[in-house]
Amino acid sequence: MRMKSTQHYQVRAEIAKAIAHPSRLLILDVLRNRSLCVGELTQLVGADQSTVSKHLTILKKVGLVTCHKRGLTMTYRLECSCLTRFFDCLESVLVSNLKKQESGVRG
Amino acid sequence: MRMKSTQHYQVRAEIAKAIAHPSRLLILDVLRNRSLCVGELTQLVGADQSTVSKHLTILKKVGLVTCHKRGLTMTYRLECSCLTRFFDCLESVLVSNLKKQESGVRG
DNA sequence: GTCATGTATGGCTATATTACCATATTGCCA
DNA sequence: TGGCAATATGGTAATATAGCCATACATGAC
Numbered sequence: 453m454r455m456k457s458t459q460h461y462q463v464r465a466e467i468a469k470a471i472a473h474p475s476r477l478l479i480l481d482v483l484r485n486r487s488l489c490v491g492e493l494t495q496l497v498g499a500d501q502s503t504v505s506k507h508l509t510i511l512k513k514v515g516l517v518t519c520h521k522r523g524l525t526m527t528y529r530l531e532c533s534c535l536t537r538f539f540d541c542l543e544s545v546l547v548s549n550l551k552k553q554e555s556g557v558r559g
Numbered sequence: 560m561r562m563k564s565t566q567h568y569q570v571r572a573e574i575a576k577a578i579a580h581p582s583r584l585l586i587l588d589v590l591r592n593r594s595l596c597v598g599e600l601t602q603l604v605g606a607d608q609s610t611v612s613k614h615l616t617i618l619k620k621v622g623l624v625t626c627h628k629r630g631l632t633m634t635y636r637l638e639c640s641c642l643t644r645f646f647d648c649l650e651s652v653l654v655s656n657l658k659k660q661e662s663g664v665r666g
Numbered sequence: 667g668t669c670a671t672g673t674a675t676g677g678c679t680a681t682a683t684t685a686c687c688a689t690a691t692t693g694c695c696a
Numbered sequence: 697t698g699g700c701a702a703t704a705t706g707g708t709a710a711t712a713t714a715g716c717c718a719t720a721c722a723t724g725a726c
Contacts, residue, residue: 455603456588461581464649468579473714474568477575481563490673496562500716505674507714515656524672524723534651537644542571544641549622580684597703610685612704631693631702 470514471538475499476507481539483517483530490526577621578645582606583614588646590624590637597633 494504511517601611618624626635
């Protein structure tokens with residue numbers, strides 16, 4: 453197997469990092485249902501509007517969401533349907549951890 | 560849709576955070592092929608042995624890898640096959656970004 | 667034009683993360 | 697037992713991240 457470059461992993465880690473935050477995870481999750489504007493997302497996240505705006509900027513930067521303006525409101529849209537696989541993976545890890553706990557394996 | 564708790568996203572973000580680092584992404588990637596010991600992983604990552612050890616601790620903590628000792632060496636093993644879906648998702652985002660770039664969409 | 671609303675940005679502080687070095691721990695072997 | 701090899705842990709400094717407040721920017725209404 454040929455070694456992948458540092459760049460290779462840096463680019464992918466950048467995307468993963470964008471996902472890896474509770475508020476951003478929430479945002480991505482709710483956007484799976486339907487597109488929402490900043491105000492609605494701010495309500496759902498329960499943080500300062502500026503904070504949510506910054507989270508959205510991070511998600512947009514790596515291409516996970518896109519946005520378009522309609523009048524005053526900026527609507528954010530989930531750009532990658534594959535995200536379901538990401539969430540599935542997280543669930544799978546949690547389930548696996550639970551199973552291990554149940555069967556008495558530690559650490 | 561009922562709102563998921565803050566806890567819900569925190570737990571999942573914890574796992575995502577563990578994945579979201581270039582070195583740890585590399586580690587997870589190579590472990591998909593076969594289990595490796597700390598020394599081998601240290602070589603591949605190209606960082607200090609203690610640094611790699613700490614990365615492995617982080618991965619172990621969230622249940623992405625397990626380890627077992629055989630003599631002096633500690634062998635790390637990928638615990639969740641679902642990780643492929645995670646990697647697929649990252650690729651998918653990158654491909655999607657490239658397509659957008661090509662079609663002249665900016666920002 | 668002014669005003670109000672929705673969103674983004676700058677500035678700042680608090681906290682988290684990362685990496686390295688030094689050192690402790692563990693287990694094998696002479 | 698002493699010494700060596702593989703790995704883990706503690707400490708510390710540099711950097712990154714996250715949150716809030718204040719404020720700038722953009723758009724539509726008047």
